Amino acid sequence: MANTAISILFDGVAYAMFLFIVSVGLSVTMGLMGFVNLAHGAFAMAGGYLVVTATQSFGVPFPLALVIAAVAIGAVSILFERTLYAGLYGASELDQVLMTIGLTFMVIAAITYFYGPLPEHVRMPDYLTGEINLGFRSFPTYRVFIIVIGAVLVAVLWYGFERTSLGAKIRAAVDNHRMAQSIGIDVARLFRISFALGSGLAALGGGLAIQLFGLTPSFAILYLVFFLLVVAVGGSGTLWGTLIAALVLGICDTAGKYLYADAGGFFIYAVAVAILLIKPAGLYGRG
Amino acid sequence: MAADSLAPTVAAALPQARERAARFLAARHRLRPIEALPWLIALAAFFIFPDRMMLGSQALIMILFALSLDLILGFAGIVTLGHAAFFGIGAYTAGLLITRLQWTEPITGLLAAAACAAVAGVLSGWILLRYRGLALLVLTLSTTIMLQEIGNLVPDFTGGYDGIPGVVPAPLLGRFEYDLYGHTYYLYALVVLFLLFFLARRIVYSPFGRALAGIRENVARMHALGSPVHWRLVTAYAIAAAIAGIAGALFAQTNGFVTLGVFDFERSAGVLMMLILGGTGWLYGAFIGAVLYMVLENRLSAVSPEFWQFGLGFVLVAVVLLVRRPRWDWVKLWRRVVART
Numbered sequence A: 001m002a003n004t005a006i007s008i009l010f011d012g013v014a015y016a017m018f019l020f021i022v023s024v025g026l027s028v029t030m031g032l033m034g035f036v037n038l039a040h041g042a043f044a045m046a047g048g049y050l051v052v053t054a055t056q057s058f059g060v061p062f063p064l065a066l067v068i069a070a071v072a073i074g075a076v077s078i079l080f081e082r083t084l085y086a087g088l089y090g091a092s093e094l095d096q097v098l099m100t101i102g103l104t105f106m107v108i109a110a111i112t113y114f115y116g117p118l119p120e121h122v123r124m125p126d127y128l129t130g131e132i133n134l135g136f137r138s139f140p141t142y143r144v145f146i147i148v149i150g151a152v153l154v155a156v157l158w159y160g161f162e163r164t165s166l167g168a169k170i171r172a173a174v175d176n177h178r179m180a181q182s183i184g185i186d187v188a189r190l191f192r193i194s195f196a197l198g199s200g201l202a203a204l205g206g207g208l209a210i211q212l213f214g215l216t217p218s219f220a221i222l223y224l225v226f227f228l229l230v231v232a233v234g235g236s237g238t239l240w241g242t243l244i245a246a247l248v249l250g251i252c253d254t255a256g257k258y259l260y261a262d263a264g265g266f267f268i269y270a271v272a273v274a275i276l277l278i279k280p281a282g283l284y285g286r287g
Numbered sequence B: 001m002a003a004d005s006l007a008p009t010v011a012a013a014l015p016q017a018r019e020r021a022a023r024f025l026a027a028r029h030r031l032r033p034i035e036a037l038p039w040l041i042a043l044a045a046f047f048i049f050p051d052r053m054m055l056g057s058q059a060l061i062m063i064l065f066a067l068s069l070d071l072i073l074g075f076a077g078i079v080t081l082g083h084a085a086f087f088g089i090g091a092y093t094a095g096l097l098i099t100r101l102q103w104t105e106p107i108t109g110l111l112a113a114a115a116c117a118a119v120a121g122v123l124s125g126w127i128l129l130r131y132r133g134l135a136l137l138v139l140t141l142s143t144t145i146m147l148q149e150i151g152n153l154v155p156d157f158t159g160g161y162d163g164i165p166g167v168v169p170a171p172l173l174g175r176f177e178y179d180l181y182g183h184t185y186y187l188y189a190l191v192v193l194f195l196l197f198f199l200a201r202r203i204v205y206s207p208f209g210r211a212l213a214g215i216r217e218n219v220a221r222m223h224a225l226g227s228p229v230h231w232r233l234v235t236a237y238a239i240a241a242a243i244a245g246i247a248g249a250l251f252a253q254t255n256g257f258v259t260l261g262v263f264d265f266e267r268s269a270g271v272l273m274m275l276i277l278g279g280t281g282w283l284y285g286a287f288i289g290a291v292l293y294m295v296l297e298n299r300l301s302a303v304s305p306e307f308w309q310f311g312l313g314f315v316l317v318a319v320v321l322l323v324r325r326p327r328w329d330w331v332k333l334w335r336r337v338v339a340r341t
Helices: A002-033 A040-058 A062-088 A093-115 A141-163 A165-175 A177-182 A187-213 A224-234 A239-259 A266-278 B002-027 B033-048 B050-075 B084-100 B106-128 B133-153 B183-204 B207-217 B219-224 B229-255 B265-278 B285-303 B305-323 B329-340
Strands: A131-133 A138-140
Touching: A002 A040, A002 A141, A002 A165, A002 A187, A002 A224, A002 A239, A040 A062, A040 A093, A040 A187, A040 A224, A062 A093, A062 A187, A062 B305, A093 B133, A093 B265, A093 B305, A131 A141, A138 A141, A141 A165, A141 A187, A141 A239, A165 A177, A165 A187, A177 A187, A224 A239, A224 A266, A224 B133, A239 A266, A266 B133, B033 B050, B033 B183, B050 B183, B050 B207, B050 B229, B050 B265, B050 B285, B084 B106, B084 B133, B084 B229, B084 B265, B106 B133, B106 B229, B133 B265, B183 B207, B183 B229, B207 B219, B207 B229, B219 B229, B265 B285, B265 B305, B285 B305
Parallel strands: none
Antiparallel strands: A131 A138
């Protein structure tokens, strides 16, 4: 019993860290500009496929491949931001939804063309396979790796959000876009920076996901729903909200799949809908 | 000073403008000869491509589905990512009636599907339409996926992911058998579409339809005017749900099977795209969009499925960035036609 609870908690936290890493960028960009970016899942997936290519075709070690994917997708996302997104700030939500769905379809099609529809895998280095003994019981090393990366990122992002002037500006702009602008904060620039950082993190998350779920071109839409749930439940533009929402949804989903395998997929939606009905702006959101 | 000198001109122009406005309002809902065109094309298609009528009836069903979305998106301004929920409920109602209850009469099947979808529309609309923005998108998307999961939970009843095969309705009106080429299905779908289109047209030109447009353009003002905004939206949502349910029921009856795929996100997104391709908020967008979408699908999939998906994505991005900024030209053209006649 206790063992099952620990397994659920452990796997749930690992899953939550994956959700957090991918969703945090989406949350900040959504909070800054109110931009509904449905192509975020496509960025994560593109990162995953970059990791596959880097490790399989060029023999790059897996951790380095993750970094390369994050940097590359972050850089490419700036290009997209300048050409496709910039024209739609302040446009209707419908236009943003349509454009980003269109972009997602193009990415999915391109990836299916080059990689095929079958699931991709990566070869893990030996030190990330097997189990690791933490004294009272052993855990899969790879999930420990994800939790460690997640924890480090939470610390780094916490420092960036709470202790740097860039973070203060982002918080100010999320709170009150117009006021922030009128005291001379360049919100569009903040958006560009957080968009690139967020897309890079999404790519990192996509790379981490390969070993957990396997990577197919349907990843971009399948997991997008979960990223959106995390952002909506947490409240857009909030670091803590995204973290708490990722933990709640990640652990609930894992628990549901452990305890009621048949109804597994149902839980995460039921929990998210229940929270949103009570708090439509999310746990930490305003309004 | 300038205002003084302008005043007489304005005063002189006022009665004229008033009369023009009154004439416009009085004539707005009148049928124009050009509105016979889609139906003439649909009938002509029946005689020109007699062996392609299965595809034709699918096109008519998609037009009906897109039309139902236009009622809430184009006229009431509700952005949903879960419209497939009602299509799916309708499809399953029709499918389960025939296979589980042996209720094979097709037209009452449609009515039952409409009723079930409308009830779902009232319930979900009553709860969900209080929300806007991201919350509404996520809630509509999630509830649709939840329906799919529920369908998967009771496989004895719904057939799970394998779906329900053998949805074969009794002959239409007790006398018209279904032929291999889908001629009966096509005419059946065409008549249903015709009736529901004029119902929808009647609705959007009614005071209720105007109230919806008011809500779309300025919610705060409609609240201030004392319009029961929430109930108006829920009513529109339920009507759209019922029509989507009928589209789903036709889909089940003409294809002979239903699977949980009817609840897929791709279906919700697909109908949204059809409507966008044809233009929202003028009813004929559903006709142009659904046909354009299916022709594109047909042509581009022939090259390769990826090519179709990429092309669709490209068209969407281009439509949003290039065309929707100044708005669709043919919507504007239509408005001009309406204003002139």
